[in-house]
Amino acid sequence: MVIYRAGGLDYTRRFDHTKVVDVIEYVDDVVYVIEITQGPCPLPLRLRVRQFEPRKTDKTHWSYNTVSKSQDSGAFCLADVEKTAKEFDQYIASNAVEGLAEVVKDRDPDDIATIKTEDGDGKQEAKKSPDQQDFLQKIDLGLSPGFGANHPHPGKILVSRMIVAQFDSIRHERIYKKLAPEVLRTIDTFLASCNKEARFTVFLATFLLLHQAARTSQDRHRHTQQNSGGKQLETRYGNLQDPLTSFVEEVHHSAVMLLAHWQYFKRCDLMSFKWDDIGESTLMFLEPDQIKLLKHIVGRLKEELPDIPATPAEGCWEHELFWVSKMFVSESSPKTDWTPPEMFTGAKPSVGRE
Incomplete structure (x- = not known):
C-alpha cells in the first residue's frame, strides 16, 4: 500500500528527496532563528537558518496559478539539517495529538464536519498543498507577502523553497519511512485478528x-x-x-x-x-x-x-x-x-x- 508521497518537489537539483543534506554555499556566518507554522498545530516550529548563494537550478520564488508575478522567498536554508531532523521528530511527537485536538476543539462531535470538510476555513485548507502551509512568523528575513490582492494566503510569507525542499527530505527519510510501515503493520494485525x-x-x-x-x-x-x-x-x-x-x-x-x-x-x-x-x-x-x-x-x-x-x-x-x-x-x-x-x-x- 502507498500512503505517502515519495517526495521530489523539484525545487533544487542539489539533492533529491532521499538525501538529507546541508547546503554549504553560505553567504556569511550569520544564523537567523525563525519560527514557522505548520498546518493546524498551534505551536510554531523554531528553526535556525542561513543565507546561501543560489545556483541557477535552485528555485527562490513562489508562483501562483501560473501568474508571471511571483513572491521572492529568499535564498535561505537550514543551518544544520541533521539537528533540525531530530528536533522535527520531537516536535511531531510532542504536538501531533495537540494539533488534532486544536482542529476539532470547537466542533460538535455529531457534526458532519467530522467526516466532511465544512464551508469557510475548511474549504480554504483543502485548497492548500502540504508545502504551502509553511509560513514565517515574527522574523521575516526581510521578505514580504507577494501576489497582491490575489495572494492565496493573505498576509502570509511563504518559507524559502530550499527549506521546504530540505524538509521534504526530512519527512520522507526520517518520518514517513519509519512510521508508515509501523502503521500498516498495526492495521494488518488488527484486520487479521x-x-x-x-x-x-x-x-x-x-x-x-x-x-x-x-x-x-x-x-x-x-x-x-x-x-x-x-x-x-x-x-x-x-x-x-x-x-x-x-x-x-x-x-x-x-x-x-x-x-x-x-x-x-x-x-x-x-x-x-x-x-x-x-x-x-x-x-x-x-x-x-x-x-x-x-x-x-x-x-x-x-x-x-x-x-x-x-x-x-x-x-x-x-x-x-x-x-x-x-x-x-x-x-x-x-x-x-x-x-x-x-x-x-x-x-x-x-x-x-x-
Missing part, C-alpha cells in the same frame, strides 16, 4: 486513510488546474511522465485494497443495521459514544450519497465522501455496485481527463 475490541480502531484508521486518498487526489487536481496554463494534460492529475501522476493512481489502488480488507473485516451491513438491537453483533464491543458516532455517520452518509459524483469527469475521486462511502456499501445493486477505478496512466490515459 479476532480482537473485536479493536473494531473501532480499525474503522477509524480505514476511514482516515480513505479520506486522505480523496484529499491527495483533490490536492493534485488543484495543483494541475492551477499550473496547466490552460493546456489539456494527458490525465486528470498531470502528464504521464510526472511521477506524481502515477503516485495518485497508486493511492487509488491502495484504497481499493484497503476497502477489500475492510469489507471482509466488518461482517455486517452498516447501511441497514438495526441500531436498537446491537445484541451479539460485531458492534457489541463498541463504547456507547462510538456507536452513537457510527450511527450518526451512517445517517448523514445516506443523506449525502445522492450528491457524491459518480464519474472521474465529475470529480468523484476528489470528493471527500467518495472513498469513505465505499466502506458502507455491502449489497450489490444497480445503485450501489461499483468497480475499482480504471488506470489512467499507460492503460487508459484519458480516464478523467479534463
Whole structure:
C-alpha cells in the first residue's frame, strides 16, 4: 500500500528527496532563528537558518496559478539539517495529538464536519498543498507577502523553497519511512485478528486513510488546474511522465485494497443495521459514544450519497465522501455496485481527463 508521497518537489537539483543534506554555499556566518507554522498545530516550529548563494537550478520564488508575478522567498536554508531532523521528530511527537485536538476543539462531535470538510476555513485548507502551509512568523528575513490582492494566503510569507525542499527530505527519510510501515503493520494485525475490541480502531484508521486518498487526489487536481496554463494534460492529475501522476493512481489502488480488507473485516451491513438491537453483533464491543458516532455517520452518509459524483469527469475521486462511502456499501445493486477505478496512466490515459 502507498500512503505517502515519495517526495521530489523539484525545487533544487542539489539533492533529491532521499538525501538529507546541508547546503554549504553560505553567504556569511550569520544564523537567523525563525519560527514557522505548520498546518493546524498551534505551536510554531523554531528553526535556525542561513543565507546561501543560489545556483541557477535552485528555485527562490513562489508562483501562483501560473501568474508571471511571483513572491521572492529568499535564498535561505537550514543551518544544520541533521539537528533540525531530530528536533522535527520531537516536535511531531510532542504536538501531533495537540494539533488534532486544536482542529476539532470547537466542533460538535455529531457534526458532519467530522467526516466532511465544512464551508469557510475548511474549504480554504483543502485548497492548500502540504508545502504551502509553511509560513514565517515574527522574523521575516526581510521578505514580504507577494501576489497582491490575489495572494492565496493573505498576509502570509511563504518559507524559502530550499527549506521546504530540505524538509521534504526530512519527512520522507526520517518520518514517513519509519512510521508508515509501523502503521500498516498495526492495521494488518488488527484486520487479521479476532480482537473485536479493536473494531473501532480499525474503522477509524480505514476511514482516515480513505479520506486522505480523496484529499491527495483533490490536492493534485488543484495543483494541475492551477499550473496547466490552460493546456489539456494527458490525465486528470498531470502528464504521464510526472511521477506524481502515477503516485495518485497508486493511492487509488491502495484504497481499493484497503476497502477489500475492510469489507471482509466488518461482517455486517452498516447501511441497514438495526441500531436498537446491537445484541451479539460485531458492534457489541463498541463504547456507547462510538456507536452513537457510527450511527450518526451512517445517517448523514445516506443523506449525502445522492450528491457524491459518480464519474472521474465529475470529480468523484476528489470528493471527500467518495472513498469513505465505499466502506458502507455491502449489497450489490444497480445503485450501489461499483468497480475499482480504471488506470489512467499507460492503460487508459484519458480516464478523467479534463
